[in-house]
Amino acid sequence: MRLHDVTVKPFEQIVDEHGPAVLRACRAMLAPADADDTWSETFLAALRAYPRLRPDSNVRAWLLTIAHRKAIDLHRAAARAPVPAAAVPERPATYGIPAEPDTALRDAVRTLPPKQRGAVVYHYLADLPYHEVGKLLGTSEAAARRSAADGIAALRTIYQADHQEAAR
Protein backbone atom coordinates (compact mmCIF):
# COMPACT_ATOMS: atom_id res chain seq x y z
CA MET A 1 0.00 0.00 0.00
CA ARG A 2 1.34 3.39 -0.95
CA LEU A 3 0.23 6.49 0.91
CA HIS A 4 0.33 8.73 -2.14
CA ASP A 5 -2.34 6.60 -3.80
CA VAL A 6 -5.07 8.77 -2.24
CA THR A 7 -7.37 9.54 -5.12
CA VAL A 8 -6.98 13.07 -6.41
CA LYS A 9 -9.39 14.08 -9.14
CA PRO A 10 -7.98 15.46 -12.37
CA PHE A 11 -8.50 19.24 -12.28
CA GLU A 12 -10.69 19.00 -15.40
CA GLN A 13 -13.23 17.21 -13.23
CA ILE A 14 -13.12 20.08 -10.70
CA VAL A 15 -13.92 22.50 -13.54
CA ASP A 16 -16.80 20.23 -14.61
CA GLU A 17 -18.30 19.89 -11.16
CA HIS A 18 -17.86 23.42 -9.83
CA GLY A 19 -17.18 25.70 -12.83
CA PRO A 20 -20.82 26.57 -13.60
CA ALA A 21 -21.70 27.32 -9.94
CA VAL A 22 -18.66 29.57 -9.50
CA LEU A 23 -19.52 31.35 -12.76
CA ARG A 24 -23.11 31.91 -11.53
CA ALA A 25 -21.72 33.43 -8.35
CA CYS A 26 -19.26 35.66 -10.24
CA ARG A 27 -21.96 36.86 -12.61
CA ALA A 28 -24.33 37.67 -9.78
CA MET A 29 -21.66 39.68 -7.96
CA LEU A 30 -19.92 41.47 -10.82
CA ALA A 31 -20.43 43.07 -14.20
CA PRO A 32 -20.22 40.50 -17.06
CA ALA A 33 -16.64 41.22 -18.22
CA ASP A 34 -15.37 41.37 -14.62
CA ALA A 35 -17.25 38.15 -13.83
CA ASP A 36 -15.54 36.22 -16.62
CA ASP A 37 -12.11 37.60 -15.69
CA THR A 38 -12.69 36.73 -12.05
CA TRP A 39 -13.78 33.19 -12.95
CA SER A 40 -10.63 32.72 -15.06
CA GLU A 41 -8.32 34.13 -12.37
CA THR A 42 -10.03 31.99 -9.74
CA PHE A 43 -9.56 28.74 -11.63
CA LEU A 44 -6.00 29.59 -12.62
CA ALA A 45 -5.12 30.30 -8.97
CA ALA A 46 -6.92 27.11 -7.94
CA LEU A 47 -5.02 25.08 -10.54
CA ARG A 48 -1.76 26.46 -9.18
CA ALA A 49 -2.60 25.49 -5.58
CA TYR A 50 -4.53 22.30 -6.38
CA PRO A 51 -1.75 19.73 -5.71
CA ARG A 52 -1.40 21.14 -2.17
CA LEU A 53 -5.14 21.13 -1.39
CA ARG A 54 -5.98 18.90 1.58
CA PRO A 55 -7.94 15.86 0.42
CA ASP A 56 -10.78 16.48 2.91
CA SER A 57 -11.37 20.08 1.78
CA ASN A 58 -14.73 21.30 0.55
CA VAL A 59 -13.67 22.14 -3.00
CA ARG A 60 -16.73 24.27 -3.78
CA ALA A 61 -16.13 26.43 -0.68
CA TRP A 62 -12.42 26.69 -1.48
CA LEU A 63 -13.11 27.92 -5.03
CA LEU A 64 -15.79 30.39 -3.91
CA THR A 65 -13.44 31.76 -1.24
CA ILE A 66 -10.84 32.49 -3.92
CA ALA A 67 -13.52 34.10 -6.14
CA HIS A 68 -14.90 36.08 -3.18
CA ARG A 69 -11.47 37.58 -2.38
CA LYS A 70 -10.87 38.46 -6.01
CA ALA A 71 -14.29 40.13 -6.22
CA ILE A 72 -13.53 42.16 -3.08
CA ASP A 73 -10.16 43.23 -4.53
CA LEU A 74 -11.95 44.32 -7.67
CA HIS A 75 -14.54 46.34 -5.73
CA ARG A 76 -11.77 47.99 -3.69
CA ALA A 77 -9.76 48.87 -6.78
CA ALA A 78 -12.88 50.36 -8.37
CA ALA A 79 -13.62 52.37 -5.20
CA ARG A 80 -10.04 53.71 -5.08
CA ALA A 81 -10.14 54.91 -8.64
CA PRO A 82 -13.62 56.21 -9.37
CA VAL A 83 -14.12 56.89 -13.04
CA PRO A 84 -16.30 59.94 -13.57
CA ALA A 85 -19.16 59.04 -15.85
CA ALA A 86 -19.81 61.45 -18.66
CA ALA A 87 -23.50 60.96 -18.14
CA VAL A 88 -25.52 58.95 -15.70
CA PRO A 89 -26.15 55.65 -17.48
CA GLU A 90 -29.79 55.00 -18.16
CA ARG A 91 -31.33 52.10 -16.34
CA PRO A 92 -32.01 49.43 -18.96
CA ALA A 93 -35.67 48.83 -19.66
CA THR A 94 -36.82 45.64 -18.02
CA TYR A 95 -39.84 45.06 -20.23
CA GLY A 96 -40.21 44.24 -23.89
CA ILE A 97 -36.77 42.60 -24.05
CA PRO A 98 -37.37 38.89 -23.53
CA ALA A 99 -33.68 37.99 -23.76
CA GLU A 100 -32.77 40.13 -20.74
CA PRO A 101 -35.85 40.06 -18.56
CA ASP A 102 -34.09 40.27 -15.23
CA THR A 103 -31.52 42.99 -15.53
CA ALA A 104 -33.28 44.71 -12.64
CA LEU A 105 -32.98 41.59 -10.50
CA ARG A 106 -29.30 41.29 -11.38
CA ASP A 107 -28.74 44.95 -10.51
CA ALA A 108 -30.64 44.46 -7.27
CA VAL A 109 -28.39 41.57 -6.20
CA ARG A 110 -25.33 43.76 -6.73
CA THR A 111 -26.77 46.53 -4.59
CA LEU A 112 -27.62 44.32 -1.59
CA PRO A 113 -25.48 44.84 1.54
CA PRO A 114 -22.35 42.63 1.19
CA LYS A 115 -23.34 39.98 3.76
CA GLN A 116 -26.83 39.59 2.28
CA ARG A 117 -25.46 39.49 -1.24
CA GLY A 118 -22.85 36.91 -0.30
CA ALA A 119 -25.34 34.73 1.55
CA VAL A 120 -27.88 34.78 -1.30
CA VAL A 121 -25.31 34.19 -4.03
CA TYR A 122 -23.24 31.50 -2.32
CA HIS A 123 -26.19 29.59 -0.90
CA TYR A 124 -28.85 29.95 -3.59
CA LEU A 125 -26.78 30.30 -6.77
CA ALA A 126 -23.67 28.30 -5.87
CA ASP A 127 -25.35 25.73 -3.63
CA LEU A 128 -23.03 26.10 -0.66
CA PRO A 129 -24.40 24.92 2.70
CA TYR A 130 -24.97 27.68 5.29
CA HIS A 131 -22.17 26.59 7.62
CA GLU A 132 -19.72 27.00 4.71
CA VAL A 133 -21.34 30.31 3.70
CA GLY A 134 -20.84 31.51 7.28
CA LYS A 135 -17.16 30.56 7.23
CA LEU A 136 -16.67 32.29 3.90
CA LEU A 137 -18.33 35.52 5.07
CA GLY A 138 -16.72 35.39 8.51
CA THR A 139 -20.02 34.99 10.38
CA SER A 140 -21.93 32.16 12.03
CA GLU A 141 -24.15 29.69 10.23
CA ALA A 142 -27.21 31.30 11.86
CA ALA A 143 -26.14 34.78 10.78
CA ALA A 144 -25.55 33.55 7.21
CA ARG A 145 -29.04 32.04 7.24
CA ARG A 146 -30.57 35.33 8.44
CA SER A 147 -28.62 37.37 5.87
CA ALA A 148 -29.86 35.09 3.11
CA ALA A 149 -33.47 35.37 4.28
CA ASP A 150 -33.22 39.17 4.47
CA GLY A 151 -31.59 39.30 1.05
CA ILE A 152 -34.23 37.07 -0.51
CA ALA A 153 -37.02 39.18 1.00
CA ALA A 154 -35.48 42.37 -0.42
CA LEU A 155 -34.99 40.81 -3.84
CA ARG A 156 -38.51 39.41 -3.95
CA THR A 157 -39.96 42.86 -3.26
CA ILE A 158 -37.90 44.38 -6.08
CA TYR A 159 -38.71 41.52 -8.43
CA GLN A 160 -42.46 41.69 -7.79
CA ALA A 161 -42.59 45.46 -8.12
CA ASP A 162 -40.69 45.19 -11.37
CA HIS A 163 -42.91 42.50 -12.83
CA GLN A 164 -46.11 44.33 -11.89
CA GLU A 165 -44.71 47.37 -13.67
CA ALA A 166 -43.89 45.28 -16.71
CA ALA A 167 -47.37 43.77 -16.75
CA ARG A 168 -49.08 47.14 -16.83
Added chain:
Amino acid sequence: MMTTEPGTGFLASLAAVDDQAFSGLRARLADEAAREGLLDVAYRTIDTPVGELLLAATERGLVRVAYPAENHDAVLSALAGRVSPRILHAPARLDAAARELDEYFARTRHSFGLNLDLQLARGFRLAVLEHLTEIGYGKTASYAAVAAASGSPAAVRAVGTACARNPLPVVIPCHRVVRSDGSIGNYVGGTDAKQVLLDLEAAA
Protein backbone atom coordinates in the same frame (compact mmCIF):
# COMPACT_ATOMS: atom_id res chain seq x y z
CA MET B 1 -27.31 22.46 -9.53
CA MET B 2 -28.85 25.43 -7.89
CA THR B 3 -30.54 25.27 -4.53
CA THR B 4 -34.27 25.72 -4.90
CA GLU B 5 -36.31 26.39 -1.84
CA PRO B 6 -39.95 27.48 -1.73
CA GLY B 7 -40.41 31.08 -2.78
CA THR B 8 -37.02 31.43 -4.45
CA GLY B 9 -38.00 30.31 -7.94
CA PHE B 10 -37.72 33.89 -9.14
CA LEU B 11 -33.92 33.53 -8.84
CA ALA B 12 -33.88 30.96 -11.66
CA SER B 13 -33.05 33.56 -14.29
CA LEU B 14 -29.82 34.34 -12.42
CA ALA B 15 -28.77 30.70 -12.64
CA ALA B 16 -28.58 30.58 -16.42
CA VAL B 17 -25.02 29.95 -17.62
CA ASP B 18 -24.90 29.34 -21.34
CA ASP B 19 -22.77 26.45 -22.53
CA GLN B 20 -21.02 28.44 -25.24
CA ALA B 21 -19.76 31.07 -22.82
CA PHE B 22 -18.66 28.37 -20.42
CA SER B 23 -16.70 26.41 -23.01
CA GLY B 24 -15.05 29.68 -24.05
CA LEU B 25 -13.91 30.18 -20.46
CA ARG B 26 -12.62 26.59 -20.27
CA ALA B 27 -10.56 27.09 -23.43
CA ARG B 28 -9.18 30.34 -22.01
CA LEU B 29 -8.23 28.55 -18.78
CA ALA B 30 -6.37 25.85 -20.74
CA ASP B 31 -4.47 28.51 -22.74
CA GLU B 32 -3.54 30.55 -19.68
CA ALA B 33 -2.56 27.43 -17.72
CA ALA B 34 -0.20 26.37 -20.52
CA ARG B 35 1.33 29.84 -20.70
CA GLU B 36 1.86 29.93 -16.92
CA GLY B 37 3.48 26.49 -16.92
CA LEU B 38 0.60 25.04 -14.87
CA LEU B 39 -0.68 22.57 -17.45
CA ASP B 40 1.17 19.46 -16.25
CA VAL B 41 -0.98 17.10 -18.34
CA ALA B 42 -3.00 18.11 -21.41
CA TYR B 43 -5.39 15.67 -23.02
CA ARG B 44 -7.81 15.19 -25.88
CA THR B 45 -9.46 12.30 -27.67
CA ILE B 46 -9.36 11.31 -31.35
CA ASP B 47 -11.58 9.02 -33.41
CA THR B 48 -9.72 6.15 -35.08
CA PRO B 49 -10.57 2.82 -36.73
CA VAL B 50 -9.74 1.13 -33.39
CA GLY B 51 -12.07 3.36 -31.39
CA GLU B 52 -11.76 6.66 -29.56
CA LEU B 53 -8.19 7.04 -28.29
CA LEU B 54 -7.28 9.23 -25.34
CA LEU B 55 -4.02 11.18 -25.86
CA ALA B 56 -2.25 12.83 -22.92
CA ALA B 57 0.97 14.84 -22.92
CA THR B 58 3.22 16.53 -20.38
CA GLU B 59 5.48 19.43 -21.32
CA ARG B 60 8.11 16.78 -22.20
CA GLY B 61 5.99 14.82 -24.63
CA LEU B 62 3.25 12.27 -25.19
CA VAL B 63 2.84 10.38 -21.92
CA ARG B 64 -0.24 8.22 -22.48
CA VAL B 65 -2.37 6.76 -25.26
CA ALA B 66 -5.39 4.82 -24.02
CA TYR B 67 -8.06 2.64 -25.57
CA PRO B 68 -11.73 2.90 -24.55
CA ALA B 69 -11.39 -0.56 -22.93
CA GLU B 70 -8.98 0.98 -20.40
CA ASN B 71 -11.72 3.48 -19.36
CA HIS B 72 -10.56 7.01 -20.13
CA ASP B 73 -11.78 8.41 -16.80
CA ALA B 74 -9.84 5.76 -14.90
CA VAL B 75 -6.74 6.51 -17.00
CA LEU B 76 -7.01 10.24 -16.23
CA SER B 77 -7.44 9.50 -12.52
CA ALA B 78 -4.34 7.31 -12.62
CA LEU B 79 -2.42 10.12 -14.34
CA ALA B 80 -3.57 12.51 -11.60
CA GLY B 81 -2.01 10.21 -9.01
CA ARG B 82 1.14 9.25 -10.87
CA VAL B 83 2.04 12.38 -12.84
CA SER B 84 0.07 15.40 -11.56
CA PRO B 85 -3.55 16.34 -10.84
CA ARG B 86 -3.05 19.52 -12.89
CA ILE B 87 -4.85 17.95 -15.84
CA LEU B 88 -7.00 19.81 -18.35
CA HIS B 89 -8.69 19.03 -21.63
CA ALA B 90 -6.37 21.08 -23.86
CA PRO B 91 -6.18 19.88 -27.47
CA ALA B 92 -3.50 22.32 -28.66
CA ARG B 93 -0.55 20.45 -27.11
CA LEU B 94 -1.70 17.28 -28.85
CA ASP B 95 -2.08 18.71 -32.35
CA ALA B 96 1.07 16.99 -33.66
CA ALA B 97 0.21 13.64 -32.04
CA ALA B 98 -3.33 13.76 -33.42
CA ARG B 99 -2.03 14.62 -36.89
CA GLU B 100 0.58 11.84 -36.92
CA LEU B 101 -1.93 9.26 -35.70
CA ASP B 102 -4.41 10.37 -38.38
CA GLU B 103 -1.66 9.88 -40.98
CA TYR B 104 -0.79 6.47 -39.51
CA PHE B 105 -4.38 5.29 -39.77
CA ALA B 106 -4.54 6.72 -43.31
CA ARG B 107 -1.44 4.55 -44.10
CA THR B 108 0.60 7.61 -45.09
CA ARG B 109 2.87 7.43 -42.04
CA HIS B 110 5.07 4.47 -41.08
CA SER B 111 6.89 5.89 -38.06
CA PHE B 112 6.23 8.57 -35.46
CA GLY B 113 8.40 11.62 -34.87
CA LEU B 114 6.81 12.68 -31.58
CA ASN B 115 8.51 13.59 -28.33
CA LEU B 116 7.67 10.86 -25.84
CA ASP B 117 7.58 11.06 -22.05
CA LEU B 118 8.23 7.51 -20.81
CA GLN B 119 7.98 8.31 -17.09
CA LEU B 120 5.20 5.74 -16.62
CA ALA B 121 7.53 2.86 -17.51
CA ARG B 122 10.55 1.86 -15.43
CA GLY B 123 13.24 -0.80 -15.37
CA PHE B 124 12.71 -3.89 -17.48
CA ARG B 125 9.37 -2.63 -18.83
CA LEU B 126 11.11 0.50 -20.09
CA ALA B 127 13.83 -1.63 -21.72
CA VAL B 128 11.16 -3.70 -23.47
CA LEU B 129 9.41 -0.57 -24.79
CA GLU B 130 12.71 0.68 -26.20
CA HIS B 131 13.16 -2.60 -28.09
CA LEU B 132 9.60 -2.52 -29.42
CA THR B 133 10.40 0.62 -31.40
CA GLU B 134 13.00 -1.44 -33.30
CA ILE B 135 10.31 -3.69 -34.82
CA GLY B 136 9.65 -2.06 -38.17
CA TYR B 137 6.30 -1.10 -39.68
CA GLY B 138 4.51 -4.13 -41.12
CA LYS B 139 6.84 -6.57 -39.30
CA THR B 140 6.17 -8.71 -36.25
CA ALA B 141 8.35 -10.27 -33.56
CA SER B 142 7.63 -12.99 -31.01
CA TYR B 143 7.46 -12.36 -27.25
CA ALA B 144 10.49 -14.68 -26.95
CA ALA B 145 12.48 -12.68 -29.49
CA VAL B 146 11.73 -9.41 -27.69
CA ALA B 147 12.75 -11.05 -24.37
CA ALA B 148 16.05 -12.10 -25.91
CA ALA B 149 16.63 -8.65 -27.41
CA SER B 150 15.93 -7.06 -24.01
CA GLY B 151 18.70 -9.18 -22.48
CA SER B 152 16.47 -11.63 -20.53
CA PRO B 153 15.62 -14.58 -22.81
CA ALA B 154 13.66 -16.28 -19.99
CA ALA B 155 11.45 -13.24 -19.33
CA VAL B 156 8.85 -14.07 -21.97
CA ARG B 157 5.91 -13.53 -19.61
CA ALA B 158 7.42 -10.26 -18.36
CA VAL B 159 7.54 -9.06 -21.97
CA GLY B 160 3.84 -9.89 -22.21
CA THR B 161 3.21 -7.81 -19.09
CA ALA B 162 5.32 -4.94 -20.41
CA CYS B 163 3.28 -4.96 -23.62
CA ALA B 164 -0.02 -5.14 -21.71
CA ARG B 165 1.04 -2.11 -19.66
CA ASN B 166 2.52 -0.12 -22.53
CA PRO B 167 1.55 3.48 -21.71
CA LEU B 168 1.77 4.44 -25.39
CA PRO B 169 0.08 1.74 -27.48
CA VAL B 170 -0.01 2.30 -31.28
CA VAL B 171 2.86 4.83 -31.01
CA ILE B 172 5.12 2.25 -29.33
CA PRO B 173 4.15 -0.76 -31.43
CA CYS B 174 3.39 -3.51 -28.91
CA HIS B 175 0.80 -4.70 -31.44
CA ARG B 176 3.72 -6.04 -33.52
CA VAL B 177 4.58 -8.58 -30.83
CA VAL B 178 2.85 -11.91 -31.49
CA ARG B 179 3.05 -15.49 -30.21
CA SER B 180 5.75 -17.86 -31.46
CA ASP B 181 3.05 -20.15 -32.88
CA GLY B 182 1.87 -17.34 -35.14
CA SER B 183 -1.36 -16.52 -33.26
CA ILE B 184 -1.66 -12.82 -32.48
CA GLY B 185 -1.82 -12.97 -28.68
CA ASN B 186 -3.43 -10.51 -26.30
CA TYR B 187 -3.55 -6.75 -26.68
CA VAL B 188 -4.31 -3.83 -24.40
CA GLY B 189 -6.90 -2.57 -26.92
CA GLY B 190 -8.41 -6.03 -27.46
CA THR B 191 -7.41 -8.64 -30.04
CA ASP B 192 -9.77 -7.11 -32.64
CA ALA B 193 -7.86 -3.82 -32.47
CA LYS B 194 -4.55 -5.69 -32.74
CA GLN B 195 -5.78 -7.45 -35.88
CA VAL B 196 -6.94 -4.13 -37.38
CA LEU B 197 -3.48 -2.61 -36.83
CA LEU B 198 -1.63 -5.64 -38.23
CA ASP B 199 -3.93 -5.74 -41.30
CA LEU B 200 -3.55 -2.00 -41.80
CA GLU B 201 0.24 -2.25 -41.80
CA ALA B 202 0.23 -5.38 -44.01
CA ALA B 203 -1.93 -3.63 -46.63
CA ALA B 204 0.29 -0.59 -46.94
